[in-house]
Amino acid sequence: MGFLEKYVKQCxxxxxxxxxxxxxxxxxxxxGIRRWGIxxxxxxxxxxxxxxxxxxxxxVKELASMTSDGKIFGxxxxxxxxxxxxxxxKSFINKGIVEIKHGSxxxxxxxxxxxxxxxxxxxxxxxxDLISDLKEILRVLKHGGKLLxxxxxxxxxxFEKRNNKWVELLQMQLHTPDEYKQxxxxxxxxxxxxxxxxxxxxxxxxxxxx
Ligand SMILES: C[S@@+](CC[C@H](N)C(=O)[O-])C[C@H]1O[C@@H](n2cnc3c(N)ncnc32)[C@H](O)[C@@H]1O
Numbered sequence: 001m002g003f004l005e006k007y008v009k010q011c012x013x014x015x016x017x018x019x020x021x022x023x024x025x026x027x028x029x030x031x032g033i034r035r036w037g038i039x040x041x042x043x044x045x046x047x048x049x050x051x052x053x054x055x056x057x058x059x060v061k062e063l064a065s066m067t068s069d070g071k072i073f074g075x076x077x078x079x080x081x082x083x084x085x086x087x088x089x090k091s092f093i094n095k096g097i098v099e100i101k102h103g104s105x106x107x108x109x110x111x112x113x114x115x116x117x118x119x120x121x122x123x124x125x126x127x128x129d130l131i132s133d134l135k136e137i138l139r140v141l142k143h144g145g146k147l148l149x150x151x152x153x154x155x156x157x158x159f160e161k162r163n164n165k166w167v168e169l170l171q172m173q174l175h176t177p178d179e180y181k182q183x184x185x186x187x188x189x190x191x192x193x194x195x196x197x198x199x200x201x202x203x204x205x206x207x208x209x210x
Contacts, residue, residue: 023056037150053123057085125172134187141209154203
């Protein structure tokens with residue numbers, strides 16, 4: 001297996017020394033899509049936010065720098081990624097603004113109705129049971145709280161050849177913008193908007209718990 005294939009395969013659950021390298025690389029490589037994604041929502045200074053599949057922790061750090069009275073939680077099912085996220089967010093953790101937890105989207109270690117915003121960058125592709133996992137997120141969102149899904153790949157004929165290679169390597173799930181609407185509705189969300197950058201094959205979906 002070549003370097004690129006080894007690298008891509010790590011994205012599902014970065015582990016070990018090479019996983020840490022991949023986590024740090026994603027922190028840098030995902031900067032463009034992360035910032036494009038965060039712009040899709042309003043982040044109030046007192047927001048309680050959860051970032052699922054937080055990986056190397058840069059989204060958590062950027063969200064923490066946007067809030068003065070809020071709190072940002074990150075969660076990931078890779079222990080190596082939670083360690084890395086803790087290192088990257090050390091000063092915010094020491095100030096009590098950030099908390100990083102180890103765990104899965106399928107069983108979130110949080111109370112009902114806790115978050116104003118839940119974000120998920122480049123991770124929903126790997127979730128084991130999409131509808132049930134989205135319902136679990138709905139549980140921890142406040143009424144009026146928002147889910148932001150941001151992904152640099154969605155199902156589109158223009159990118160089919162490239163995307164099929166990734167799907168095969170990573171066993172990931174992809175959806176069209178219409179399918180996003182369907183699965184979010186099925187899980188009980190009210191869709192606010194779904195934006196795409198069709199040149200780059202990027203997608204951001206914002207949905208609300210009513
Ligand atoms: C491609 S990486 C993206 C990391 C980070 N969000 C970013 O944009 O750089 C996907 C992340 O989702 C995590 N992940 C995948 N499935 C998960 C699940 N079921 N529960 C929690 N985290 C998960 C992986 O461990 C990995 O850190």
